[in-house]
Amino acid sequence: MDGQTGKSQRAIISVFGRDRIGIIAWVSGRLQEYSINILDINQTILQGFFTMIMIVDLSPASVEVAELARTLEQEGKERGLQVNVQHEDIFNFMHRI
Amino acid sequence: MKITLAPQEILQTLDMIRQENLDIRTITLGISLLDCRGDDIATVERKVYDKVTHKAANLVQTGERLAARYGIPIVNKRVSVTPVALIGSGFNPDGMVRLAKALDRAAAAVGVNFLGGFSALVQKGFSQGDEALIEAIPEALAETLYVCSSVNVGSTKAGINMDAVLKMGEAVLESARRTAAQDGLAAAKLVVFCNAPEDNPFMAGAFHGVGEPECVINVGVSGPGVVASVVKENPAADFGELASLIKRMAFKITRVGELIGRAASDELGAPFGIVDLSLAPTPSIGDSVAEILENMGLERCGAHGTTAALALLNDAVKKGGAMASSHVGGLSGAFIPVSEDAGMVKAVEAGALTLSKLEAMTCVCSVGLDMIAVPGDVTAETIAAIIADEAAIGMINKKTTAVRVIPAIGKKAGDRVEFGGLLGGAPVIAVNPFASDRFVRRGGRIPAPITSLSN
Structure with a gap:
């Protein structure tokens, strides 16, 4: 966090879209397949709009952040959801000194 | 390791990238x-x-x-x-x-x-x-x-x-x-x-100076849209507050450049040189330096007050950015390339922004007269005189200035040119019709100013 890049294996997954049944089940199911551990979930519904932020640990995972990002973004789009998967450093660099 | 990020912080970063066109403009090796x-x-x-x-x-x-x-x-x-x-x-x-x-x-x-x-x-x-x-x-x-x-x-x-x-x-x-x-x-x-910098990552002026190492990674960030938004959201802020808000945003933008620079340096095995703090606009809507100045309260970029607004912006960006990076360099100032900035183009079309005003603006920002189409019947001597004026501003103020004007062959003031892509398109701007031939043909060097005797 103090400027070392690439040390952490944590990523932030954010999901936005119209609320419906099974969004979290879909994301967590996919994560389990890749052996990715969920560290924290924050989820709200605002006027029918689903917002979820998930912090995950990729160190035991079978994929890289970039590949996971591509997969979830694509599958999310098919479900009408905007999904972003980003290495946590981009947030740490921006918001923490 | 504890997780300390708040959801609002994550959402802010996402907004900056998705809504406000925050990006890394260039990784230059x-x-x-x-x-x-x-x-x-x-x-x-x-x-x-x-x-x-x-x-x-x-x-x-x-x-x-x-x-x-x-x-x-x-x-x-x-x-x-x-x-x-x-x-x-x-x-x-x-x-x-x-x-x-x-x-x-x-x-x-x-x-x-x-x-x-x-x-x-x-x-x-x-x-x-x-x-x-x-x-x-x-x-x-x-x-x-x-x-x-x-x-x-x-x-x-x-x-x-x-x-x-x-x-x-x-x-x-x-x-x-x-x-x-x-x-x-x-x-x-x-x-x-x-006063060309030897570590500038931005084109067309980038070159690898002789004082530089064998290989080096330099990074240029973008982000006029992010700054334009924060200025727009705070219409009542006085100048002190406004400068603070811009500084904070510049800090965040520059940190992303720092992160990408370090990561690219690791992966490519080349040392990390600098982050260039310039706010680089693009022709897309919402990625404009002119829009920031207009959000500060100017009816159009180019109105009286534009130079002051740009001075405040440029200084605040540097102050915020300088704290965010271990090595700052390159041009590091707000860019005002006309054809690459939708707001500048609109200002020229509306008659608000002229070559003279652009020249004044270059006294307080970085790059100079950039991406400006001039009439095709312009003489080489007039272009030389435009270059001489900009160089004088740079020389006296100990800063980088540059000229990138494009004579639009066969076109006159008010016509349009299209370069496409990041270079954009722009209306042709009139130049002063009076000749400078005898001046630029004198030959020799204009001596270095007294301020150069700093040793």
């Missing part, structure tokens, strides 16, 4: 070509090609991987090289053109969209290589796709080489004439500098 020199042009061509394609082999791929890992677009991957006037010293202009073509082939092979460094530093005079290179510029730029050229004609320490200024007036005009069918595109790849 500087490569020294000093070891590629030789007596035989074919050998030098081969060495130059081999070195660039070897050193930059993974640049584009690495940029794409980092963009995916951090979820932020990295728009351009580019290469800058040692000024070619040094590498090709001893060759004639034809040899210089061959080197430009070799660099062009190398740029195409590694997939970068620009390669800078067809350059000469002549602030105090010409060496043989400098003269050959300057003579070769129009042909080299007209016959290559990716090569960018820059010439430094003045500095605070050396004064202004007015012979070079005149030659560059001619080179700009001839470059435009040779590419008249493309609205003078070659002139859009040619920058004339005063």
Whole structure:
């Protein structure tokens, strides 16, 4: 966090879209397949709009952040959801000194 | 390790990227070509090609991987090289053109969209290589796709080489004439500098200075949209508050540049040079420096007050950015390229923004008269005089200034030119109709100012 890049294996997954049944089940199911551990979930519904932020640990995972990002973004789009998967450093660099 | 990020912080970053066009404008790999020199042009061509394609082999791929890992677009991957006037010293202009073509082939092979460094530093005079290179510029730029050229004609320490200024007036005009069918595109790849920085990652003025290491990663950030939003959301803030808000945003933007620079440096095995703090606009809506100035309360960019607004913006960006990066360099100031900024284009079309006002604005920001289309019947002497004015501003104020004007052959003030892509399009701006010929033809150097005697 103090400027070392690439040390952490944590990523932030954010999901936005119209609320419906099974969004979290879909994301967590996919994560389990890749052996990715969920560290924290924050989820709200605002006027029918689903917002979820998930912090995950990729160190035991079978994929890289970039590949996971591509997969979830694509599958999310098919479900009408905007999904972003980003290495946590981009947030740490921006918001923490 | 504890997780300390708040959801609002994550959402803010996402908004900056998705809604406000925050991106990394460029990762530029500087490569020294000093070891590629030789007596035989074919050998030098081969060495130059081999070195660039070897050193930059993974640049584009690495940029794409980092963009995916951090979820932020990295728009351009580019290469800058040692000024070619040094590498090709001893060759004639034809040899210089061959080197430009070799660099062009190398740029195409590694997939970068620009390669800078067809350059000469002549602030105090010409060496043989400098003269050959300057003579070769129009042909080299007209016959290559990716090569960018820059010439430094003045500095605070050396004064202004007015012979070079005149030659560059001619080179700009001839470059435009040779590419008249493309609205003078070659002139859009040619920058004339005063106080050129040796570690600038932005095109068309990037080159790899002789004081630089073998290879280096320099990063340019973007983010006018992010700053425009924060200014818009705070219409009642006084100037102190406004400066603080901009500083905070500049800090965040620059941190992203720092992160990408370090990561790219790790992955490519090249040392991390600098982050350039410039706010670089693009032609897309919502990515405009003019919009920031208008959000501050100006009806149109170019209205009285524009210079003051730009001064505040530029200073606040530097103060915020300087704290965010271990090494700041390059140009580091707000860019005001007319054709690359939708708000600037609108301001020119509305009659709010003129060449004179743009010149005044360059006194308080970084780059100078950038991406400005001028009427096609402009003379080389008038272009030289425009260059001389900008160089004087740079020399006296100890700052970088540059001129990148594009004579629109066959067009007059009010007509439109289109360069496409990041270079955008713009209305042609009128130049002062009175002649400067006798002045620019005097020859010699304008002496360095008294402020240069700082030792």
